[in-house]
Amino acid sequence: MKIAVASDHGGYELKEKIKQHLIERGHEVTDVGTYSTTSVSYVDFGHQACEKINDGLCERAILVCGTGIGMSVVANKHKGIRAALCTNTFMVDMARRHNDANVLVLGARVLAIPYAIMLVDIFMSEPFDGGRHQERLNQITKLEEKICD
Ligand code: RB5
Numbered sequence: 001m002k003i004a005v006a007s008d009h010g011g012y013e014l015k016e017k018i019k020q021h022l023i024e025r026g027h028e029v030t031d032v033g034t035y036s037t038t039s040v041s042y043v044d045f046g047h048q049a050c051e052k053i054n055d056g057l058c059e060r061a062i063l064v065c066g067t068g069i070g071m072s073v074v075a076n077k078h079k080g081i082r083a084a085l086c087t088n089t090f091m092v093d094m095a096r097r098h099n100d101a102n103v104l105v106l107g108a109r110v111l112a113i114p115y116a117i118m119l120v121d122i123f124m125s126e127p128f129d130g131g132r133h134q135e136r137l138n139q140i141t142k143l144e145e146k147i148c149d
Pocket of ligand 1: 011065066069
């Protein structure tokens with residue numbers, strides 16, 4: 001799968017581990033930064049990763065900041081982006097099966113690295129259930145069309 005990864009300084013180390021893990025699993029990873037632990041704003045990096053999806057260059061993205069909160073706020077401002085900030089396996093499972101989340105957001109200061117990698121694996125493998133959940137996503141799309149430019 002083609003996947004974008006992004007972080008701020010707080011998420012840099014975890015983003016690097018996730019990137020390495022995804023490459024080892026055969027995924028095509030686009031890393032939009034940041035590329036060091038120098039303090040930066042999560043806004044630009046989260047935005048760039050979501051644009052990769054909306055430009056059709058990536059199917060999904062994984063965003064990491066300290067808590068995951070800033071990145072999830074930014075990501076969910078984008079039309080067509082369904083970003084899920086998850087802290088446990090149940091949340092990731094539901095984010096894929098019920099919400100068809102195309103962006104996973106993780107807090108590097110919240111999760112241990114091996115646990116975060118486990119969440120990534122669920123995000124990458126769990127399918128969308130469709131059915132009544134698709135109807136709800138259609139409602140979201142209609143809402144986006146109504147309230148976004
Ligand atoms: C950076 O210090 C921190 O604010 C950021 O990584 C994130 O947690 C924001 O939501």
